[in-house]
Amino acid sequence: MTGAALALVYFSAIYFVPEVLSIISKTFSVIIPFIIAALLSLLMEPAVNFLSAGTRMSRPLAVGLSMLAIFGGAGLIVVLAVFRLVKELIDLSVTLPQYVKPVHEFILYSFEKSKVFYFSLPPEISGRINESLGTITGALSNFTRSLAHFLLGFASALPEAILGIIVAIIATYFFSRDHSLLVKLWLGAVPEPWGEKVLKVVREVGHAFLSYVRAQAVLVSLTTVQAIVGLYFLGVDYALTVGLLIGFFDILPVFGPATIIIPWAVWSFISGNVAFGVKLIILYLIIWVVRQSLEARVVAANLGLHPLAVLAVMYIGLRLMGVPGLIFGPILLITAQAAHKALKGS
Structure with a gap:
């Protein structure tokens, strides 16, 4: 019995658990916009309650104004920061050559000095240096390849991310507007307590x-x-x-x-x-x-x-x-x- 139990645990850990984790991961990636929407609606709830109860405003209008204030305020801050960032990047692009020139001169100087030093070394040491340089070159090549794959994956995932953001914003409105209705539906579907x-x-x-x-x-x-x-x-x-x-x-x-x-x-x-x-x-x-x-x-x-x-x-x-x-x-x-x-x- 003990051996059978251990075998069951072993096969579960090897085959069953990875499959379950994979299913959970895929499910989470699909429902993440709705999780974000639920959290945002929870974050907006005090403002929505204040507008709907304090000013007797209809809940849909209160939700719309709350979303406009939150997303609009955040968007305004981002836009102002981007404008300032673009201005500084434009200025930087104009003055960049004067920063690059010393780097270029330093690299050339270091290269010339290293050539003199390299050719004065014993063959066994220079051979090890060549091996080390080959290792470094391979590592840089792998890093460049990984970076290219990452950028390609990021670019290909961007449309899906934008769609997810749009879905999350729309779902936030409905989560917040129909908060009471959703709670009633849940309580009616799941037995007490x-x-x-x-x-x-x-x-x-x-x-x-x-x-x-x-x-x-x-x-x-x-x-x-x-x-x-x-x-x-x-x-x-x-x-x-x-x-x-x-x-x-x-x-x-x-x-x-x-x-x-x-x-x-x-x-x-x-x-x-x-x-x-x-x-x-x-x-x-x-x-x-x-x-x-x-x-x-x-x-x-x-x-x-x-x-x-x-x-x-x-x-x-x-x-x-x-x-x-x-x-x-x-x-x-x-x-x-x-x-x-x-x-x-x-």
Whole structure:
């Protein structure tokens, strides 16, 4: 019996579990616009209730005005940022040759010096250098190929992403407009007490997830503002463009602000601008220290969790899943906490 049970567990882990995970992944990718719409409607609910109850406005009109205010405000901010970004990119394209010229001269100088050094080396050392260069060239070739595949996949997925955004916006309106009707239909279809319990769990998880997103938005915004202000103080001509780029990389946990600042500082040291390189390193250290010291506290404050618990799940997630665990660890924690809170309250 024990052997049969172990065999069943083994075959389930090898064949059944991967299939189930694949089905869940495909299902999630299909319903993700509706999940986003449900979360957005939950986010808009206080504003919709205020307009419909406080001003006696019809709910469809209140939903429409709330969506216009939220999406319109976010769109206006994005448009203004894009206009400023385009202006700085145009200016950068005009002055780019003067930045590229020193790089080109440095590469030529380094190449000439390396040729003299290379031909003076013993054959066995030069052979190893050739092998190392071949390895580096192969790695760069693989990276270029992977980057090309990524860009091709991104471009091919863009129409589908735009369609998903449109579906999410339309679904947000109907989720919010027919909120009461959808709740009644659910309670009528699912027997008590499970219908109400599931609704409580969904509400708690939704509120907790939005709180987590708000916490991450605060941290990314803080990093972006620090980068822009710091670069302005350093006299960088395109502080807004570079600061927004640093903020974008801060969203990606695999990369982070170091992806921009550290190579920039290294190049400053190589090109002889040591003082500017030191200032960039100091700016990065400030951004890193502020982020590390506030991340657990901000997430905990928005979710009502102890900072130690948030820090623990982030560390465990990092050890078990790598860098993605820094995101999924807190998400799993808030989901478990919200579900426990909802079920306990019921």
